[in-house]
Structure formats: C-alpha cells, structure tokens
Amino acid sequence: MKVYVVCGGYGTRMRTILGDTPKSLCYVDAQRTLLDLQLAWLGQTPVHFCLGHGYEAIQRKLSTYSFRYSSTVEKPRGVIAALVHARPKEDSFGILLGDVLPQVPLQELLDAGRREISKGKSIMYISDALDVPGQRGNVSVLGSHIVYSKNQAFRGQFVDIGFWVLRRDHLTVRHFDEEAFFRDLIQHNLLSTCWVSKRSWEVGSPYGLRQIQKSFGEVQIPNEDHN
Numbered sequence: 001m002k003v004y005v006v007c008g009g010y011g012t013r014m015r016t017i018l019g020d021t022p023k024s025l026c027y028v029d030a031q032r033t034l035l036d037l038q039l040a041w042l043g044q045t046p047v048h049f050c051l052g053h054g055y056e057a058i059q060r061k062l063s064t065y066s067f068r069y070s071s072t073v074e075k076p077r078g079v080i081a082a083l084v085h086a087r088p089k090e091d092s093f094g095i096l097l098g099d100v101l102p103q104v105p106l107q108e109l110l111d112a113g114r115r116e117i118s119k120g121k122s123i124m125y126i127s128d129a130l131d132v133p134g135q136r137g138n139v140s141v142l143g144s145h146i147v148y149s150k151n152q153a154f155r156g157q158f159v160d161i162g163f164w165v166l167r168r169d170h171l172t173v174r175h176f177d178e179e180a181f182f183r184d185l186i187q188h189n190l191l192s193t194c195w196v197s198k199r200s201w202e203v204g205s206p207y208g209l210r211q212i213q214k215s216f217g218e219v220q221i222p223n224e225d226h227n
Helices: 012-018 034-042 055-062 079-086 106-112 114-118 168-172 178-187 206-218
Strands: 003-007 047-051 070-073 092-097 100-102 122-128 139-142 145-148 158-167 191-195 200-202
Touching (some): 003 034, 003 079, 034 055, 047 055, 047 079, 055 070, 070 079, 079 168, 079 178, 139 158, 200 206
Parallel strands (some): 122 191
Antiparallel strands (some): 092 158, 100 200, 122 158, 139 145
16 A cells, blocks of 8 residues: 655644754654664655645655656645645555654554455544643544544544555545544545554654654664565
C-alpha cells in the first residue's frame, strides 16, 4: 500500500525550539532526524511526500537517499487539502503525519485494519490517550458511535496515532478542514477505528520531542531503512 507523508505545516507550536526548521528534520539523536526514522519505519513501501513549508530543505534531505519517491508542493492548507492536491490514484492508501513516528510496525497496522479496509471503510488508528500535550484524547468511541474533535477542551478516551488509511473516493467530501472531513465520514458511516496498543512518538510539542529524544535509544525501528 502506498503511503502519503504529509509534512508541510508551519509548526507554530515548535517555532521557539526549531525556528524555521521543519518538524520532519528535527534531530531525535546526534545523527538522525525524525524523517530518517520515518523512512526506516516505511521500509520498501512506495512513498509520496506532500510538502509545504520548508519543502526545499526536506527535498535536499530526501535526495541523500537512494530510493524512488514522488512529491507535491502546496501552500499549507491542512492535511486533507494536501491529499486532494496530490491526487492519489490508489483506491486505498496510507497517510502518515510528518511529525509522528508510530511505535507499531506498518504491516501490523495494515493487518489489523484489513477487514474494515476490505469493506470500503476509511480507517483511523487510535490508542489509549494520555493527559499530556500531543497525546490528549481527540477521539471518543461508544459502540459504533465515533466522535473526533481537535478542540483543546475535548477529552476523549483515545488519541489518533497520526496514521490513517483513506479511500480515494472519500476525498470527494467537500470539506478540506480535517475535523469537518472526518465528521462527514462518520455521519455517512464511512469511517472505522482500529485500536492499537501503542501510540506514536510525536515532535509536534516540546513534551513530545523530549520524550522521543529520551526514549529512542531504548527502542529499535521495526523495518529496514530505504538507504
């Protein structure tokens, strides 16, 4: 399955730490950036990068790797707008946010969601939420009823891990806003959730960056590097 990596946001919450450096290029140890770790996680999976802010620096980094990828560049307007602009040709495809690194191997995620994917559903992967920045619950699930909210006051019992599988025909939904997009999918019974036992590391907040820098030396990325 092809994966679209969306890494074109402005990263305003991290501006005081990273300056103009894209979050994808922040270092998690002395040698490796988050992008290095994402590529290792993706292994030999076909990749398309949806780029925006800081795209020149990300393209320079990607040029040091000996693998084929495609990319599109657009002014940052959100994840869904970036995907629509990229015009996926696949019936189903994965989406990885540019500031996260799942702790669950890619193939394990795809296997866990395979039944719902075969039903023509889009999949949001979720895990148990923590009451910390970047890990606060933005998803509530009660039976088949799903609520997704980016409101800071919302406290769902789950957090989406920043990896989804979407159907191409679902991108025809009129909303580019991420919250409105998923609300429409939920309303039309086109979205399923898939619970996994581990969250993602994230660098979208100072707390998240500290955690991945602290813990990365104790873990191994489960797939082979692209290099």
